[in-house]
Amino acid sequence: MPTGSQEHPAAEIVCRDRLMAFTKAIRQAAPDALEVADRWHLLQNLSTAVEKTCRRHRGCLRRPATTDAGPPPAAPATPLLERVRQRHRDVNELAATGLSLSAIGRRLQLDRKTVWRYRHNNLEDLLASAGDRGAGVLDPFTDYVQDRFQAGCTSSMQLYRELLALGYTGGYHVVNRYVTSIRKGVAIPTLAVTPSPRTITSWIMRPHETLRASDSAQLETARNACPEIAAACDLAREFTAMLRHRQGHLLRDWIQKAELSGPEAIGIFADCVRQDLPAVTAGLTLSYSSGAVEGHVNRIKTIKRQMYGRASFTLLRARILLQP
Template identity: 35%
Template sequence: MADLGTAVEQCVRQHTRCLQPPCSDPGDLPDIELPRAKELSPIEARIRERHAIVHALLDQGHGIREIARELHMGGNTVRRSARAATPEELLGSRRQPRPSQLDPYKPYLDKRWVEGHTNAVHLHAELKELGYRGNYQTISNYLRPRRRRRIRVFGPAPPGLRQVTGWIMHHPDRLSESEGKRLAEVLTRCPELAAAHRLIRSFAEILSTRTGQHLKAWVVRARAEELPGVHSFAAGLEKDWDAVVQGLTSHWNSGPVEGRVNHIKMVKRQMFGRAKLPLLRKRGLLTAAR
């Protein structure tokens, strides 16, 4: 079963994109309105925008670390925004913005914005014709707070590779309700993993019911799927076919022998290098006599 688990893990690794749940547009945050750009400096605009975004995500139940990771911000920065009830607490006693070359042209930009001209590149070209000597970035910074920003709502983290492998390998009855639901979502998004899940369940049935005569049909079905990991597992079965079929059919097996070997190895490890043959023999015989 260890080899089968490795084969399943290889299949899951090849389809890791299926583990990520799709984002749905209806879950987007509502548009965030910011104060008029002419009332704000670029720094103040960024602070207000950041405060609005952080509090919107906090209202949805996301944690500080999760928000920091998603927005590529420092944890302390997010905490300061979260603790501030209003943007003014973050702004404090900030000095007034310095005069800029754009100040005489701001009324013109306001007028053009109201008329529906929001492309900063085009507006920069228009201002240059009017005598503006500044750069494009100044115009872009002035207009940025006016734009509404839609924030992508990020859902829970996708399940891990080994987590999904464990779900597929376990019997459905041994999974919790949430695990079964998440596994079903993954299998719905990925037909290949759904096929792997069906093969695992049918192989487990052959193993538990000792119907080794059905193994040949199982191998045929496995090779019909586009699952290289399962193909490798099937090839391993075919290399020692008679022994595998016998092991899946007869109630006789080497389980007790393997158990004794593992027990002796454990005893040897417990003695921290002092397990010379005479002492190991005595301990082995004593435990076997129990």
């Protein structure tokens, strides 16, 4: 689009997602149009910030099941966590030399998306994510293992077989490692079984009245266990209430509150909203939305993925036009 020209003089309102590059294009093509930040993308960005907070403070929830006091136990070093630390160090050291993500991927034999993840996420978040993937499968059964061990059954293989019959889905090495820690007297106390950060985030982002009683109770437990998660929950619900009830006039006060007293991830989201304040205020005030367009985009992507990338553009176009 030519700079300074008005390509679409009839355009009065333009609804867009959060990418600021669209703002530049809109100002070139329709400088007098009102920009409206799409509400679905706002909720997606907020949900990401809430999940980061829940993941970062997962340790607050994983306290010994027999006590409400004391800090959460430190997770032992594992090969998975050590690999995450090493990759984070290697990727960032190579990036500091000026290498591109693709070049780093070739050097370390990693996919470019993996390199991007290690480059653009801090180590604490990466370790928390890895811990969620690698831990927790034995947690519901540790009481049983400890009771059986005290009763005289000290064979890891026997305990592993008994756990399989009870529904355990992990590997033998996890059981063996835990039994070894009991034998050495260094076993981590039984941890309370907790919902995943993504599950907690889904409860926070949904209207409170739509939650089941059991979900509400678990969310309240998470709030009581961690002030940061409680703050993220309160701020997220205030924002979604503004969005659903079109109360854009309250946005400035919310931003100030989130930046001053909110968790780090929520504060970063609030700062991004401040930088795009007119469009976000319009999105929280006016009825315009690009939700219908996003629905069509999702439909097109689904059709494309069904074709496994092997068909021609002509066939893809025909399927999109003919499929209801």
